[in-house]
Amino acid sequence: MPKLTVITIVYNNVRDIERTINSVLKQTYKKIEYIIIDGKSTDGTLEVIEKHKSSISKIVSEPDNGIYDAMNKGLALATGDYVLFMNSGDEIYDETTVEDIFESVPGADIYYGETEMYNDNWESLGRRRHEAPDEFDWKSFKYGMSISHQAIYIRRSIITPYDLSYKYSSDIDWIIKAAKKASSIVNVRRYVAKYLVGGMSKKKHRESLKERFKIFTKYYGLIPNIFNHVIIAGNLAFYFVKHKRTND
Helix, strand or coil, X not given: CCCEEEEEEECCCCCCHHHHHHHHHCCCCCCEEEEEEECCCCCCHHHHHHHCHHHCCEEEECCCCCHHHHHHHHHHHCCCCEEEECCCCCEECCCCHHHHHHHHCCCCCEEEEEEEEECCCCCEEEECCCCCCCCCCCCHHHHCCCCCHHHEEEEHHHCXXXXXXXXXXXXXXXXXXXXXXXXXXXXXXXXXXXXXXXXXXXXXXXXXXXXXXXXXXXXXXXXXHHHHHHHHHHHHHXXXXXHHHHHC
């Protein structure tokens, strides 16, 4: 039974933090180390966290230099065989998710699955537009981030700290680096995460897209990346046309 480190990053999110905490603590899989990194919240978030401190492995509450700096703090404290980021507002899909994942194919370097999206009122929006690919490797992001950050479990021995030169899309760079080192990547073929739509990459959408283009160019080359983005634009247009017809 491998140990999983779940890391939650939070700052001033008293409304949603307990829902995320409960999704971790209610797992039937018990070999979980739970770390919460709080950015010195002032809205009551820390008080909610403290209610559960007996079940949380490590709690850090201090100012940070952004979400990826906070994530690096969590990684520095992690001792598990695998790492999962489940940030405030998101949830592990159901109570047996982690158990099901580790029972699927023992010993993989990376496990991944599907994500269900939720709006601000916690109403389901269905599956992500980018469906998780049947098979995944480091080249799979060339047409977009097809696996959400909350839906990927990575062996700790193959990960590196987040590159703090990226402010909005360092998670893409982080996953690609790990995937390049992975010998075995397993699609568990089930929903594994519930994701609250929003976050910094949505609020700073233009800046995030620029960073993504830079990251994809670094790994896939400039000309292939331009060509791939033409395909991305076509797929996006098709999706919205199909979605509009369905709504009509």
